[in-house]
Amino acid sequence: xxxxxxxxxxxxxxxxxxxxxxxxxxxxxxxxxxxxxxxxxxxxxxxxxxxxxxxxxxxxxxxxxxxxxxxxxxxxxxxxxxxxxxxxxxxxxxxxxxxxxxxxxxxxxxxxxxxxxxxxxxxxxxxxxxxxxxxxxxxxxxxxxxxxxxxxxxxxxxxxxxxxxxxxxxxxxxxxxxxxxxxxxxxxxxxxxxxxxxxxxxxxxxxxxxxxxxxxxxxxxxxxxxxxxxxxxxxxxxxxxxxxxxxxxxxxxxxxxxxxxxxxxxxxxxxxxxxxxxxxxxxxxxxxxxxxxxxxxxxxxxxxxxxxxxxxxxxxxxxxxxxxxxxxxxxxxxxxxxxxxxxxxxxxxxxxxxxxxxxxxxxxxxxxxxxxxxxxxxxxxxxxxxxxxxxxxxxxxxxxxxxxxxxxxxxxxxxxxxxxxxxxxxxxxxxxxxxxxxxxxxxxxxxx
Amino acid sequence: xxxxxxxxxxxxxxxxxxxxxxxxxxxxxxxxxxxxxxxxxxxxxxxxxxxxxxxxxxxxxxxxxxxxxxxxxxxxxxxxxxxxxxxxxxxxxxxxxxxxxxxxxxxxxxxxxxxxxxxxxxxxxxxxxxxxxxxxxxxxxxxxxxxxxxxxxxxxxxxxxxxxxxxxxxxxxxxxxxxxxxxxxxxxxxxxxxxxxxxxxxxxxxxxxxxxxxxxxxxxxxxxxxxxxxxxxxxxxxxxxxxxxxxxxxxxxxxxxxxxxxxxxxxxxxxxxxxxxxxxxxxxxxxxxxxxxxxxxxxxxxxxxxxxxxxxxxxxxxxxxxxxxxxxxxxxxxxxxxxxxxxxxxxxxxxxxxxxxxxxxxxxxxxxxxxxxxxxxxxxxxxxxxxxxxxxxxxxxxxxxxxxxxxxxxxxxxxxxxxxxxxxxxxxxxxxxxxxxxxxxxxxxxxx
Numbered sequence: 001x002x003x004x005x006x007x008x009x010x011x012x013x014x015x016x017x018x019x020x021x022x023x024x025x026x027x028x029x030x031x032x033x034x035x036x037x038x039x040x041x042x043x044x045x046x047x048x049x050x051x052x053x054x055x056x057x058x059x060x061x062x063x064x065x066x067x068x069x070x071x072x073x074x075x076x077x078x079x080x081x082x083x084x085x086x087x088x089x090x091x092x093x094x095x096x097x098x099x100x101x102x103x104x105x106x107x108x109x110x111x112x113x114x115x116x117x118x119x120x121x122x123x124x125x126x127x128x129x130x131x132x133x134x135x136x137x138x139x140x141x142x143x144x145x146x147x148x149x150x151x152x153x154x155x156x157x158x159x160x161x162x163x164x165x166x167x168x169x170x171x172x173x174x175x176x177x178x179x180x181x182x183x184x185x186x187x188x189x190x191x192x193x194x195x196x197x198x199x200x201x202x203x204x205x206x207x208x209x210x211x212x213x214x215x216x217x218x219x220x221x222x223x224x225x226x227x228x229x230x231x232x233x234x235x236x237x238x239x240x241x242x243x244x245x246x247x248x249x250x251x252x253x254x255x256x257x258x259x260x261x262x263x264x265x266x267x268x269x270x271x272x273x274x275x276x277x278x279x280x281x282x283x284x285x286x287x288x289x290x291x292x293x294x295x296x297x298x299x300x301x302x303x304x305x306x307x308x309x310x311x312x313x314x315x316x317x318x319x320x321x322x323x324x325x326x327x328x329x330x331x332x333x334x335x336x337x338x339x340x341x342x343x344x345x346x347x348x349x350x351x352x353x354x355x356x357x358x359x360x361x362x363x364x365x366x367x368x369x370x371x372x373x374x375x376x377x378x379x380x381x382x383x384x385x386x387x388x389x390x391x392x393x394x395x396x397x398x399x400x401x402x403x404x405x406x407x408x409x410x411x412x413x414x415x416x417x418x419x420x421x422x423x424x425x426x427x428x429x430x431x432x433x434x435x436x437x438x439x440x441x442x443x444x445x446x447x448x
Numbered sequence: 449x450x451x452x453x454x455x456x457x458x459x460x461x462x463x464x465x466x467x468x469x470x471x472x473x474x475x476x477x478x479x480x481x482x483x484x485x486x487x488x489x490x491x492x493x494x495x496x497x498x499x500x501x502x503x504x505x506x507x508x509x510x511x512x513x514x515x516x517x518x519x520x521x522x523x524x525x526x527x528x529x530x531x532x533x534x535x536x537x538x539x540x541x542x543x544x545x546x547x548x549x550x551x552x553x554x555x556x557x558x559x560x561x562x563x564x565x566x567x568x569x570x571x572x573x574x575x576x577x578x579x580x581x582x583x584x585x586x587x588x589x590x591x592x593x594x595x596x597x598x599x600x601x602x603x604x605x606x607x608x609x610x611x612x613x614x615x616x617x618x619x620x621x622x623x624x625x626x627x628x629x630x631x632x633x634x635x636x637x638x639x640x641x642x643x644x645x646x647x648x649x650x651x652x653x654x655x656x657x658x659x660x661x662x663x664x665x666x667x668x669x670x671x672x673x674x675x676x677x678x679x680x681x682x683x684x685x686x687x688x689x690x691x692x693x694x695x696x697x698x699x700x701x702x703x704x705x706x707x708x709x710x711x712x713x714x715x716x717x718x719x720x721x722x723x724x725x726x727x728x729x730x731x732x733x734x735x736x737x738x739x740x741x742x743x744x745x746x747x748x749x750x751x752x753x754x755x756x757x758x759x760x761x762x763x764x765x766x767x768x769x770x771x772x773x774x775x776x777x778x779x780x781x782x783x784x785x786x787x788x789x790x791x792x793x794x795x796x797x798x799x800x801x802x803x804x805x806x807x808x809x810x811x812x813x814x815x816x817x818x819x820x821x822x823x824x825x826x827x828x829x830x831x832x833x834x835x836x837x838x839x840x841x842x843x844x845x846x847x848x849x850x851x852x853x854x855x856x857x858x859x860x861x862x863x864x865x866x867x868x869x870x871x872x873x874x875x876x877x878x879x880x881x882x883x884x885x886x887x888x889x890x891x892x893x894x895x896x
Contacts, residue, residue, distance in 0.1 A: 022627075024622075025624045027624070031622050031624070032622050035653060037564070061553060061557075068630055071629055075561045076560075078526055078527055079526055079561040079562050082527040082528070082531045083530045083533060085485075086485070086531045087534060102554075103586055105509060106550075109509075109524050110524050112524075113523045113524035117523065136646070138551055138646075139645075140641060140646035174472075174480050176479075179517060179741070179743050181479065182515045182516055183516070184515060187511070199584075202511050204508070204511040204520070205483060205524070
């Protein structure tokens, strides 16, 4: 398995023109290509040139009401990832699918198919959906409440895993002579009947290269963190600074034992938005240029939506109206983000406008403008000081922000021995150092 | 638009090792590659070399209980077609999605994404699902009855079309200077609330190259034919002989006027399984070799399933037990196929074993063993005599059956002026001579 020394894991969070909300207005960005597959192919190949573990597509099932001011997020994940599988060879491909607005059979099957198509590079970012913009595209009912969504997610995941396990490794016989194609004793129904789902199975695809695509999750609420501790093999998290990162890291790692898991079994990847310049001054200029493209109307909408209160009536250069804000317990989604933004504004004494700018580059994720060495220093510090096992890389604008990272920061990390120089495995699980799930593992051991 | 003379339309019905139920046992077939994307890439490129209009993937959401004896159908359609879009340039890509076990928002979006990824080559084969093997993978309930499924399909299709129409062509502004990305007045909710679905919209993708992916359907019951007449732009049909083909053709074409459509607006493509030899004797030998690989257990299951009665207790070399068979009206799916098989057995006086063999190559579709000239003669006759606008090509085994067709039959059809020598359009709609749907058409006219 190559280098045994612990190294960073890096995932590219791929989103149309980049993560700064004004990225589409940047002179070098290409918002007209937000639904052009060849644009994503080029980015994916750059990430693969940088030996990144994986790329990841977020997703939601509705059009944000801010479409006037902000670029589309991109294409549909299953179709896009499958296309990218054909245009890349090694990089992992993580797609988002909601457990609230999908059928487990379809999700199990599409990820299995993607895992087969990509030769074992599929990963599933499990979300429970947020907001009624999505909800009203599926039924005439608001988003189910937070705890209901997570109960549903737990059962959904159980069904999906059972479907992935419904074929034994040796089920395919394929004996032309005798006419036996498969051994039906090695392909079993799952006969699931739970509170939310009834799924008989088995899946109509054989066991895939990874057995189970890598499981990824990003919940930040108490329930979300418990879910991650139980199920996730990679955890994305939004942390504004290293102290927050350390708190989250030790909090989440400490929850794993309860589920019979060791700390190594969940890899924690805080979001990171690096604004890279050859000098610090150049990096700051880049950051400033993006801030100047930021639109107040969009920022107000974004913050109002998060806080559950219309901020348009409050002075932009005054503080958040703390007394008027709903409590975190009262809101139904993005609870972790809600809490973090209030804490950030309070601690740093930010006005509404300042909070808007501070969070414009990456919605509250850790953001840093600096030279490649400064960027690598920060990453090394988070890694060394127990705040991260790697990062969910969120370039502020594309393609430049990714090119700079791959060409300037990756070599710096490699020089420090913090990041791979070549891929050592072929599957996403191998990139993250995660074994195949037990059934496949057992069979691999028997073969060895 | 190139050649104005009426020509055949040809679709490749792509299914793992081919359409003969014993194809996987053929010495040249590769059943171990049934879930290998590169296998399908090669076949798709062969079809494209033959200038075929499109390729098509059937689908079902369950594992047939006959997996012991018959190869898997293949990968999941959206992921596979998206991969094939990257490996081909011109051929249309038609995927099956059920209106009974999907959400219209997801289906509209995935086809829109595929249409964007493929540059306007997506088509949707609309099915309502058959059988409880599928049903029990989604809920603890049997398949809804036939008429309920079609009522649901009608509403589902209306929702999907409205979502595809929810963005006007000119909705994207993308003005970096002013910060206006899209014109919200040109992106409208659909606010659908019907008997089965509530979908607010709009879609979260802009209008695609084709506006609407091509609509395909294959219902053979009365309700199915009405649905096709209302909605389908290409109609697949299973017809055992030219008389049946003519009846179906004039029947379906005559139903179009009721929906304000001309006969040209629905292209009728009977399934066709050509077994091609350089001599007639060679073709017959190939057919015989496949028949000898056919397994009685599988054939009995297939016919029992269709007829709704266990045939295992009846003498194989005796007639169908007509008196014991449920009537077509009593069965819930594949009504057209049911009727056709009974008629075929009665008219030709077939035993159970003979019916099994007669339908093993293509499940009752027109099948012919002959030389390339004989194959082309038959196709020309169906075309000239009002039984077909083209064919849904079902090679008995792959890759040979497709190679033979492309290398030997296509040139013969081209020599007769019956088939294109080069693609003249870039989209699936152009291949089938179907205009863009009105909103896109209007805008194209304004631009011209």
